[in-house]
Amino acid sequence: xxxxxxxxxxxxxxxxxxxxxxxxxxxxxxxxxxxxxxxxxxxxxxxxxxxxxxxxxxxxxxxxxxxxxxxxxxxxxxxxxxxxxxxxxxxxxxxxxxxxxxxxxxxxxxxxxxxxxxxxxxxxxxxxxxxxxxxxxxxxxxxxxxxxxxxxxxxxxxxxxxxxxxxxxxxxxxxxxxxxxxxxxxxxxxxx
Amino acid sequence: xxxxxxxxxxxxxxxxxxxxxxxxxxxxxxxxxxxxxxxxxxxxxxxxxxxxxxxxxxxxxxxxxxxxxxxxxxxxxxxxxxxxxxxxxxxxxxxxxxxxxxxxxxxxxxxxxxxxxxxxxxxxxxxxxxxxxxxxxxxxxxxxxxxxxxxxxxxxxxxxxxxxxxxxxxxxxxxxxxxxxxxxxxxxxxxxxxxxxxxxxxxxxxxxxxxxxxxxxxxxxxxxxxxxxxxxxxxxxxxxxxxxxxxxxxxxxxxxxxxxxxxxxxxxxxxxxxxxxxxxxxxxxxxxxxxxxxxxxxxxxxxxxxxxxxxxxxxxxxxxxxxxxxxxxxxxxxxxxxxxxxxxxxxxxxxxxxxxxxxxxxxxxxxxxxxxxxxxxxxxxxxxxxxxxxxxxxxxxxxxxxxxxxxxxxxxxxxxxxxxxxxxxxxxxxxxxxxxxxxxxxxxxxxxxxxxxxxxxxxxxxxxxxxxxxxxxxxxxxxxxxxxxxxxxxxxxxxxxxxxxxxxxxxxxxxxxxxxxxxxxxxxxxxxxxxxxxxxxxxxxxxxxxxxxxxxxxxxxxxxxxxxxxxxxxxxxxxxxxxxxxxxxxxxxxxxxxxxxxxxxxxxxxxxxxxxxxxxxxxxxxxxxxxxxxxxxxxxxxxxxxxxxxxxxxxxxxxxxxxxxxxxxxxxxxxxxxxxxxxxxxxxxxxxxxxxxxxxxxxxxxxxxxxxxxxxxxxxxxxxxxxxxxxxxx
Numbered sequence: 001x002x003x004x005x006x007x008x009x010x011x012x013x014x015x016x017x018x019x020x021x022x023x024x025x026x027x028x029x030x031x032x033x034x035x036x037x038x039x040x041x042x043x044x045x046x047x048x049x050x051x052x053x054x055x056x057x058x059x060x061x062x063x064x065x066x067x068x069x070x071x072x073x074x075x076x077x078x079x080x081x082x083x084x085x086x087x088x089x090x091x092x093x094x095x096x097x098x099x100x101x102x103x104x105x106x107x108x109x110x111x112x113x114x115x116x117x118x119x120x121x122x123x124x125x126x127x128x129x130x131x132x133x134x135x136x137x138x139x140x141x142x143x144x145x146x147x148x149x150x151x152x153x154x155x156x157x158x159x160x161x162x163x164x165x166x167x168x169x170x171x172x173x174x175x176x177x178x179x180x181x182x183x184x185x186x187x188x189x190x191x192x
Numbered sequence: 193x194x195x196x197x198x199x200x201x202x203x204x205x206x207x208x209x210x211x212x213x214x215x216x217x218x219x220x221x222x223x224x225x226x227x228x229x230x231x232x233x234x235x236x237x238x239x240x241x242x243x244x245x246x247x248x249x250x251x252x253x254x255x256x257x258x259x260x261x262x263x264x265x266x267x268x269x270x271x272x273x274x275x276x277x278x279x280x281x282x283x284x285x286x287x288x289x290x291x292x293x294x295x296x297x298x299x300x301x302x303x304x305x306x307x308x309x310x311x312x313x314x315x316x317x318x319x320x321x322x323x324x325x326x327x328x329x330x331x332x333x334x335x336x337x338x339x340x341x342x343x344x345x346x347x348x349x350x351x352x353x354x355x356x357x358x359x360x361x362x363x364x365x366x367x368x369x370x371x372x373x374x375x376x377x378x379x380x381x382x383x384x385x386x387x388x389x390x391x392x393x394x395x396x397x398x399x400x401x402x403x404x405x406x407x408x409x410x411x412x413x414x415x416x417x418x419x420x421x422x423x424x425x426x427x428x429x430x431x432x433x434x435x436x437x438x439x440x441x442x443x444x445x446x447x448x449x450x451x452x453x454x455x456x457x458x459x460x461x462x463x464x465x466x467x468x469x470x471x472x473x474x475x476x477x478x479x480x481x482x483x484x485x486x487x488x489x490x491x492x493x494x495x496x497x498x499x500x501x502x503x504x505x506x507x508x509x510x511x512x513x514x515x516x517x518x519x520x521x522x523x524x525x526x527x528x529x530x531x532x533x534x535x536x537x538x539x540x541x542x543x544x545x546x547x548x549x550x551x552x553x554x555x556x557x558x559x560x561x562x563x564x565x566x567x568x569x570x571x572x573x574x575x576x577x578x579x580x581x582x583x584x585x586x587x588x589x590x591x592x593x594x595x596x597x598x599x600x601x602x603x604x605x606x607x608x609x610x611x612x613x614x615x616x617x618x619x620x621x622x623x624x625x626x627x628x629x630x631x632x633x634x635x636x637x638x639x640x641x642x643x644x645x646x647x648x649x650x651x652x653x654x655x656x657x658x659x660x661x662x663x664x665x666x667x668x669x670x671x672x673x674x675x676x677x678x679x680x681x682x683x684x685x686x687x688x689x690x691x692x693x694x695x696x697x698x699x700x701x702x703x704x705x706x707x708x709x710x711x712x713x714x715x716x717x718x719x720x721x722x723x724x725x726x727x728x729x730x731x732x733x734x735x736x737x738x739x740x741x742x743x744x745x746x747x748x749x750x751x752x753x754x755x756x757x758x759x760x761x762x763x764x765x766x767x768x769x770x771x772x773x774x775x776x777x778x779x780x781x782x783x784x785x786x787x788x789x790x791x792x793x794x795x796x797x798x799x800x801x802x803x804x805x806x807x808x809x810x811x812x813x814x815x816x817x818x819x820x821x822x823x824x825x826x827x828x829x830x831x832x833x834x835x836x837x838x839x840x841x842x843x844x845x846x847x848x849x850x851x852x853x854x855x856x857x858x859x860x861x862x863x864x865x866x867x868x869x870x871x872x873x874x875x876x877x878x879x880x881x882x883x884x885x886x887x888x889x890x891x892x893x894x895x896x897x898x899x900x901x902x903x904x905x906x907x908x909x910x911x912x913x914x915x916x917x918x919x920x921x922x
Contacts, residue, residue: 135208171215172208175246179238182245 008073074158075140078148085147086125127180131173141166142173207235211242271348272341274302290353293338299353300338304346323349325403326426333394335414335424351424356417359387359473360410367480377510384477385515385541387413387421388470392538394423395470399463399534406461408469409448410476446492447482448472451525454493464527467534471522478515479507483523497525513554513893514544521552539884547825548856548910549872549892551884599639600663603671606634606649611674614648614921615640620864623713623782634674642666644862646777648921649674656921659772660860662764664868664894676775683719683917692719693787693846694919700786704795704887713782717919720779720787723836723849724758724857724912725770731755733773739766744826744909756835758855758912764870764894767858767913778860779916781871781889788844788851788874788886795885797844797851825909832877851886853877855912858892868894876910 010018132139140159144150150158156166210229214222222243230236269276274291280301291302323340330336339350369375391413398405405412405426412425446454450468452461475483483501486492501523504516518540524530531537531552540550604613611634616625625646629638634649645661657674686692697715704710727748734741742761748754762770771777779787788797834854842853856876863869869891875884884890892911 138208168212171246172211172242174249175211175242178245178249179242 074144074148074150078143078146078150081147082125082128082143085121123181124177127177130180131176138169138173138176141169142177145170207238207242210235211239214239214243215246271302271304271343274300274350276302291350293350300350301335301353302348302350304348319347322403322426325401326398329398329401329403329426331394331397332419333390333422334397334426335422337426354414354416354422354424356415358411359413359415359421359477362415363410363477363480366477370480377508378512381478381510381512381515382545384474385545387415388474388477389538389541389545390421391423391473392470392534392541395463395466395534396538398423398426399466404461404463405466405469406453407448408466408473410473413473446496447484449493449496450527451497452527454496462527463534464530464532467522467530467537468524468527470534470537471519471530474515474519475501475504475523478511478519479504481507512544514540514550517552517554518544518550520554543890546828546876546910547908548876549890549908551888551890553869553891599641600666600668600670601637601639602661602663603637603669604634604647605671605673605675607675608651609633609635610652611635612650613674614650616646616648618644618646618862623711623780623861643864644860647672647674650921651676657775658777658918658921660768660777662768662862683919686719690722690847692721692917693848694719695783695787695790695846697783697786700782702782702785702887703889704793704885711782715780715782715786716922718779718783718916719919720783720848720916721776721914722847724855724914725767726755726836727757727759728755729774730759730762730770733770737769737773739769742766742907744829747826751830753835756837757829757833758836758850760829760833760855760909760912761907762912763907764858764892766907768860770913771915774915776915776917778858778913781859781861781873783916784857784859784873785886785889787846787848790844790846794844795887797848797853797886798842828877829909834877850874852884856890856908856910858911858913860916862894863891870894872911 007018007022011022128139128142131142141155144155144158145152152166152170153163156163159166210226213229214225217225226236226239230239271291273293273295275294277290277292277299280288280290288301288303291300292298293300320340323337326334327337327340335351335354337349337351341348341350366375366380370377391408395405395408403426405423407425408423412423414422414424416422448469450461450465452465472483479502484492484495484499486495504511504519505513518537521540522530522537531540536551540552542548543550606613613629613631613634613636614627615629615631615638617628617640618624619626628640628645631638640661640663642663642665645663647659647661649657651657655676657676659672659674661670661672663670683692683694687694695715695718697717700713700715702711702713727745730742733739742759744761751757767778789795792799834850836854837849839849839853842851843849844851852875854877856872856874859871859873861871863871872890872892873888874886875888892908
């Protein structure tokens with residue numbers, strides 16, 4: 001726990017090698033996240049590393065240097081992952097319009113666990129932005145959960161909240177997002 | 193109830209709170225609760241809907257997956273005149289397809305580089321330039337580029353279709369074989385040397401055209417079923433690394449990066465970077481593990497820049513020492529410490545295959561320790577402490593033992609009682625022999641420490657006999673006879689009958705170029721044989737003294753013109769024994785070089801212009817002969833060696849034969865460093881004189897094979913000698 005924070009301090013104090021150490025430390029996390037994204041995918045290794053590479057580069061940017069502590073750092077990390085996926089989704093879209101012969105750029109898809117219909121990453125992005133405006137602390141949990149691949153326990157420990165509180169935030173976020181992202185269908189009356 | 197009222201009251205209706213409370217209730221009680229808690233029908237509906245979605249969402253909300261777009265080219269798709277047949281594989285850059293060229297009706301490999309990897313106009317332009325340059329390369333071990341084109345935002349490259357696995361596949365097969373203990377390691381090591389010698393040739397060809405590959409790795413080496421190993425994917429990596437946003441996309445390449453590629457501070461990447469990568473591949477082939485490893489690119493790159501990989505021979509003792517040395521020289525951190533060109537590493541690999549000495553020299557132990565210390569400051573204090581203690585101890589020991597121990601007893605017999613004996617020891621700094629003892633009689637016993645000596649017997653007549661004496665280790669008792677030679681060749685007579693040439697000597701700078709440290713010496717006047725000792729000459733010696741004959745003489749009858757060919761397959765000791773027999777000695781490395789490069793420091797006996805005859809013995813011809821053939825050294829000797837006095841157009845201006853064309857030669861010079869080595873000079877018939885020239889000092893491990901107490905250098909079928917002698921003794 002203390003490692004990341006102290007590395008961040010070292011880094012800010014200009015200590016040589018601290019940044020490298022920090023990224024090495026965090027890389028494992030990034031890898032885990034990327035792996036999650038490419039599961040059930042025969043081409044996973046390549047795409048995982050490619051995604052990872054991009055997130056990694058973004059993290060290596062200036063913004064990281066301003067991270068206050070571990071918590072902030074992970075938030076930035078999840079944002080980086082999100083950015084990568086969103087950018088990728090934009091590229092996918094552009095490709096669809098431009099039409100190359102053999103575009104093998106990774107396609108990013110988000111699906112409900114028990115559904116096969118993909119959700120557009122850009123829609124998810126929009127929904128998350130909306131949630132973030134209304135209930136920032138809920139959106140934060142979602143971000144850490146989806147894009148930093150953290151478990152609820154980790155998120156709870158990280159934010160200093162009780163696990164039950166995080167759990168409930170997640171329950172709500174889940175329902176809210178799903179409700180928001182599911183195309184409206186003819187509704188059954190509530191009392192049926 | 194009160195709580196719920198509070199929630200309902202006010203303008204901020206807390207949807208989340210109501211939802212969570214409802215969620216806590218058993219499903220059948222929820223509706224009743226919601227009716228009370230919700231301010232209106234809309235919010236009631238909304239919470240209800242959230243609850244349903246929550247139930248449907250399962251444990252994990254969203255699964256983010258990354259998939260490959262379905263838009264990859266499919267069979268039968270046409271790209272310009274190429275019909276896609278099927279997918280061959282993919283790498284960091286894109287997908288490779290087997291395609292059919294419908295115009296020329298042949299199979300080709302078509303590689304599509306996805307648009308997002310070469311996003312900018314500049315990147316595409318560079319990719320195209322490189323394709324153009326590569327297309328100009330003509331080498332049997334370079335997969336030729338046929339075409340470069342563009343469709344939409346993607347670029348594609350068409351190359352010859354190579355039917356065979358990549359080296360990385362071969363490597364993993366070898367892994368499995370080793371595991372199941374089915375592999376013959378020595379066969380595999382030779383195979384590694386063969387493959388990489390050829391790939392080094394391909395790199396040399398590219399480097400001469402100013403193309404740096406930058407991505408030498410097992411997956412870019414294809415093992416063509418018909419044509420052997422071939423290099424592909426030229427220069428593509430260059431564009432990847434220039435394109436900063438995709439730099440991290442090809443993780444596989446990290447392992448084979450050179451320090452100058454991996455470090456952020458320097459970006460001077462030249463041909464020696466490819467040599468490093470080639471060395472990494474060699475390392476992996478020999479040890480079946482990567483020299484620089486890590487779980488993150490950062491770790492790998494740091495290892496490349498900072499760490500010394502484990503020594504190959506400490507991983508597996510069976511790895512041939514020469515190959516380990518070659519590999520070590522290729523993966524030196526500093527480019528200037530590596531082989532200067534790919535041709536040099538190719539030459540050394542071929543030397544290894546031919547059983548000939550290599551040019552690279554192993555690291556000395558102190559150097560290894562020093563490098564360790566430099567890289568790891570933590571241990572430096574300890575190490576320096578240990579060094580101080582060891583030095584103190586060894587000095588004290590040397591001092592206390594100086595009187596008598598560690599010396600060898602040399603018994604000298606001489607048929608002439610009036611002969612005076614002059615003992616001179618080699619000064620390793622100046623490389624000159626300095627007087628040590630003068631004894632009234634040569635019929636005596638002396639004790640000498642390890643080192644190289646020259647013994648000079650001054651006869652009453654004024655003549656002198658000189659011979660070299662090497663004491664390889666303490667307590668090696670040697671008996672030596674300094675009788676007048678049975679076949680004395682007086683120096684003047686030798687010059688008259690043109691069997692020797694006299695050189696005046698003088699100050700001389702040994703060596704050339706950046707290859708090795710140049711040494712400045714002063715050479716006394718000397719004579720050197722115009723040609724190598726032939727089998728005919730050596731046979732006289734064997735017949736008269738009963739000295740063992742070279743092993744290959746068993747096949748003498750199979751070798752046409754056997755007697756006129758140079759004697760080979762003799763150890764350094766054999767050569768010295770022969771010299772004593774004829775009253776001469778071996779030339780020093782400096783003398784040999786001086787003579788061959790006379791008068792204008794030429795690198796080759798014939799100067800710069802290759803004589804016409806050279807073409808039929810040229811090494812380009814050698815590289816065409818299959819490597820399998822090189823292994824059969826007797827066969828090669830038979831087909832490649834020449835009579836000792838042949839090819840006058842290849843002589844030096846002073847008429848010395850075969851300084852770079854027949855066999856390599858022993859010299860008298862022994863370097864007693866950490867490991868004792870004998871210097872050998874000259875290119876042999878299996879080596880390219882462009883790289884092993886008359887200034888090249890190669891080293892041959894002394895007593896490579898240590899058979900019990902018998903210390904003897906190993907012989908080679910490409911290694912002969914010629915004799916020399918001093919004019920006067922000062």
